[in-house]
Amino acid sequence: MKKPFLDQHFLLHTPTAQHLYHSVAKDLPIIDYHNHLSAQDIYHDIHYRSIADAWLSHDHYVWRAMRSNGIDERYITGDTSDFEKFEKWCETVPYLIGNPFYHWAHMELQRYFGINELICPENCHQIWQQCNEQISGDGFSARQLLERMNVESLCTTDDPLSDLRYHRHLAETDFKVKVLPTFRADDAFNIENNKKFVTWVAKLASLTDTRINNIEDLYRALEQRFKYFHQHGCRLSDLGLKTVPYTDATPDDANRAFKKALAGQPLSSLEVAQFKTQLFQYLGQKNHDLGWVMQIHIGVLQDANRRRFEQLGGATGFSAIDDTCIAQPLSKLLSSLDYQHSMPKTILYCLNPKDNYVLGAMIGAFQDSDCGPGKVQLGAAWWFNDQKDGILNQLQTLGNLGALGRFVGMLTDSRSFLSYPRHEYFRRILCNVIGEWVELGELPDDETLLERLISDICYHNAKRYFDL
Template structure:
């Protein structure tokens, strides 16, 4: 079977809508990619070393790929997850497993992304299968030996204008500094402050994390005041190194504040190992509101990615670590959960709060109404399990009539899989073109307005929301 990409993929099937969607998509298809939230390792671009093999590039780092293969009976170690540098035999075996199980991706966005990567980046024109696996592997390996397929060359080829990474608050950000100082590098890679591990006293490693925080900030974190000072100092350090946002992901979005004396008491007890689980949870919820206060002070955009039960299968976590596909969404509540935070900061000048969810039942009931009132709140576009064509369409149908287009975040790719970035952005642009085309043929927008809206969602909106 030949592997081809139809020019009209994901566009509406109605001929009238499709014609309008083609025009809208044509206005945005080649615009620069703005990536304000993602997980690509900056060391990748600093080293600019050749990618070692097709499996290490396209399979092992992409939990969207590995989780469905795992569900189909393929072990994660056979796919190279947690295995480090793969031998050629191991890499080829992992690639064969992907091709042999190609049918499990039918109807999924993973299929769309992988096909786009194979065709648009590597020029593969043969559909993956057990019979074609080795030939495709050889084609990919040959390409990866070419300097045109090194990370920096692909960054330029993809048309990325800015790429945000996700970073530990104690990182010295040396990779970012080295990239910024490299006269041969002309891209823009910026860090993101991700303090989750430092806000969760119930986590086994929290005391050690607080110790690292003290060392990184050169601040005594023996009491609550010092702890806050250390966090504020590290945030300023990130701002000085180009950061524009702080990202938070916890099981819930509650932001109930504590009295300062109570927060200080729980902090002391947590350091001593005496805080209960309920107290630790109350402290973390309080600290989310403190993070909003700090964002008002230092200007970092506050993004929330809550509502996921991380590492649902403990044996998998213990064997392979986090972020390998064993995370499962939770039901969410935002209206009351965010009220304490928004009571204090919802109308504060310059404060931006971008709220993402993997529970689409809250899009129209809670998030759109919140963004439709509070000048600080933006609804994050479909994320993680929802960054798929049909979910993207449901998102616009649920959110637009209440919050419009300007109260949403603009697209984020949220990926560790470097080569999937252009495919993810292309999917979003095609789906948005179809959504806007429907409004045009229903005479709810003019075609000029639809084109301008599409350009705004791709270019101006993410720059505004993320202060880029």
């Protein structure tokens, strides 16, 4: 018997899965501990002018999909009208079968707008009109969208130079959703990008009213920013590693490399690795001292298309997956912290699915009781992996190699306020996996055990782990 598309039992193929989702997972609050939403937009409680503005303006996932359908760039990031862009999106969606966006887009129409129509050229005008009628009314501002999806707390991604004024202002309002910053130190780390790096260091010096002439000066300035972020509720950091650096290096080695960079001199690959190794140890130590969670995102081949990068800039949908080896340098980086008893709670994310088992095994080598259960986490399926197969891969890898019951669950990693059905998508897949294991006799049909497992992964583990 054929099942209807996107009905209440979507992705739930067994009675056990249906029970676990509808009775346990469905109504749990959302802790979205990694996203790229704007605290400024939340504070100002922005309203969108149209469904195209809400859906298409900031999401490079959408832009990539439209390019794959041969849509001209002016309908993607250009100056054509909202309706023209939406029309091209509706032309694209029918060709996205198998892409998670086919599911997400229809889920977002249902959950936010109550629209069950398929997205296609024939329905374009109807969907456009129905969505815009609702957007023009009450219930579709940034804060209202978050509250409607039962978001309890979210953590934005913020440069250490950010003044965090909007996080501070939000904390002074009666807005129910907790909005916290995350300390994202990529610009302090990427010394090989000499001009951008030196400019960033100069801004850091100005902001902290210090002179930065050596690496100790850099650490003292960063220390101020760590304290400032902590005072504003930050409890997480993040670091994007295109490749994993490690070399045996002394502080003097790193200092020489840092001074060369400040002088505008080119660095060798060894000098870059020396600086990054020492800075990583400093950042890890600070996370440990403050009781923060350190997130490490590994494996982006950033801005692979040079022409398009020069035309449109970064973060516009032209990155890819890198395939460099990570096991040995990552183990040495983590071991350098662990050896000094200064390794914080850590989440390891890999963009290349070949590395799931590498990280799944790696986290077991660094677990400890000093920070509670699940100290080191295999991060949720991320970016190119946050589709059904990628989520299954991550869950099965963690189940095979670690403690699935301690997993801190899903995140959106999104710039869109309409992206929260992705948590539902994950929860349905999780419940279906566990339900199938029960139906096959691979797990006991123990209601207490199963309900605790689902509620912990979807909500309680994250609340405890991040102390939210």
